Amino acid sequence: MTSPRIVIIGGGIIGSLTARALCREGLTDVTVIERDPTYQFSSTALSAASIRTQFGCPVNVELSLYGAQFLKGVKAELGEDAEIGFVEGGYLILGDEATAPARRAALAMQRGLGADIADYDSDGTAAAFPWLATDDIAIATHGRANEGWFDAWGLLQAARRAAIASGARYLQAExxxxxxxxxxxxxxxxxxxxxxADWVVNAAGPASGAVTRLLGIDFPVRPRKRTVFHFKAPLEGAGMPMLFDTSGAWMRPEGDGFIGGIQPDEANDPDANGDFEPDHALFEDRLWPLLAARVPALEQLRLVRAWAGHYEMCLFDHNGVIGPHPELANLVFATGFSGHGVMHAPGTARGVAEWIAHAAYRTIDLTPLGFDRIAANRPMPESAIY
Ligand SMILES: Cc1cc2nc3c(=O)[nH]c(=O)nc-3n(C[C@H](O)[C@H](O)[C@H](O)COP(=O)(O)OP(=O)(O)OC[C@H]3O[C@@H](n4cnc5c(N)ncnc54)[C@H](O)[C@@H]3O)c2cc1C
Incomplete structure (x- = not known):
């Protein structure tokens, strides 16, 4: 039997790992159409490249656990030349009184699925993380395994090389x-x-909404700008986790400094088509004051540089959209991850390949993330977004 013709739109981390997974399923006619092989504006290249198992939706926890295993075994998955420098530093997520009950419920769910997460009360947080101001903290959770950060560019290059080595074709075109x-x-x-094409995979990242509209289908994924700030401070980063503050600010060690960011206010968060200019006011007005209130050593810091990339933001419920369109059944979506698409790329790619090869998910049941929920107006909000 001849292999179905599969065309993947977008050769970022989602498209490239999907191409690789399809070839591993024995499908031999896989074409990836990528408009910019330098990837300079791709989300993958501009991301903070971190992975956490602490999510509000069970399917996201499962995707992260799968992703972490993939990253730890990346050479077996993508070849001996795959270098991604995975640092298993964990995420430390802080919560106050108001959010503590929901956080405890999520923790029980995450542990039930196999996530290894420690939790601390206010005193425990102060003792374990003495560099933090903890007066308002009621709960802190720290991933002891399967959470950390890595080199997303290295991962993308390895995924693309592996896809090509296993038979996928890359075309440069829009x-x-x-x-x-x-x-x-x-x-x-x-x-x-x-x-x-017998199958088409929409892996166009922040442009996936625009690509879908070419078919006359409205799809609520939009490009939203997120700025990452790189700074140095009189604080030892070695051994520090990725920190998610109650304010929504985040930071983690990077080289001999740190990177950090925060979402803009909704009123200042338009579609970002073509806009990659870092939002410097966000640092001065919000991020720095919030981080310095939480980590007093950051009252002194030196901003080194900043860059901006685009989230492929799913305005419907901040969750990925994976699987076939309800009416065009050979159009498969793999996008909309709203800030967590690199960590979920391995599990997404596996699932899309299973769907196309076997008409069913075999590793992780991805149906909760299907397009059907949009068609039926049944949002599945992800609570843990940053
Ligand atoms: C600042 C920032 C921080 C982030 N931090 C994290 C993080 O810590 N952890 C995490 O997991 N995720 C993070 N993300 C999200 C993550 O980067 C994305 O979810 C992920 O990279 C999406 O991968 P992708 O392959 O779908 O998109 P992309 O990497 O953008 O790839 C899509 C590709 O499609 C191509 N394309 C688009 N339209 C067309 C077309 N019409 N024709 C041909 N090609 C086309 C583009 O050129 C692009 O190369 C972050 C994102 C940003 C912006």
Whole structure:
């Protein structure tokens, strides 16, 4: 039997790991269409490249646990030349009185799924993390395993090399249209040619909403700008976890300094098409004061640089959208991760490949993240987003 023709739109971490996973399923006709092989504006290259198991939705915990195993065994997965420098430093997520009950319920769910997370009350937090101001802290949770950070660029390059080595074809072109027969997508148009397709995977990251609109389908994923600030401070970073503050500010060690960020206010968070200018006011006005209130050593710091990338923000419920479109059943979505797509790329890729090869999920049941929930207006909000 001939292999189905599979066209993947976007060769970032989602598209490249999906191509690799499809080839590993024995499917041999896999084409990745990527408009910019330098990846300079891709979310993957601009991300904070961290992984946590602490999520509010069980399927996200499962995807993270799978992702962590993949990252730890990356050479077996992607080849001996895969170098990603995984630091298993953990996330430390702080909570106050108001959020503590919900946090304890989430903790029980996460542990039930196999996550290894320590929890502390206010005094315990102060004793374990003496560099923190803890007066308002009622709970802190720290991932002892399967959480940390890595080199997303190294992961992307290894995924792309592995996909090509296992038979995937990469084409440099921009997808600007489709052909359909009403019930299925029959081809993908790019660079003046139409590539016939039995399956199409939308892995276009922050552009996945725009790509979907080419079919006349509204899809609530939009590019939203997020700035990462790199700074140095009189604080020893070695051994420090990734910190998520009650305010929404985050920071973690990076080299001999730190990186950090915070979401802008909703009123200052428009679609960011083409805008990669770091939001410096966010640092001065919000991030620095909030971090210095939580980590007093940060009252003195030196900003080294800042960069901005785009989240592929799912405005519907801040969760990924994985699986087939309810009406165009051979159009498979793998996008909308709203800030956690690198860590969930290995499990997503595996699931998409299983769906296409076997018409069923075999490793993780990804149906809760399906497109159907959008069609049925049944949001599944992810509470732990930063
Ligand atoms: C500042 C920041 C921090 C983040 N931190 C983390 C983190 O700590 N952990 C984590 O897991 N995630 C994080 N994320 C999110 C993560 O980066 C994304 O979820 C993930 O990279 C999405 O991967 P992707 O392959 O879908 O998208 P991308 O890497 O953007 O790849 C999509 C590709 O599609 C191509 N493309 C788009 N449109 C077309 C078209 N029409 N034709 C052809 N090609 C096209 C693009 O050129 C691009 O290369 C962060 C994101 C940002 C911006």
């Amino acid at each position: 997808v600007d249209g489709f052909t359909t027969d009403g019930a299925r997508v029959t081809g993908v148009r790019a660079g003046g040619s139409v590539y016939p």
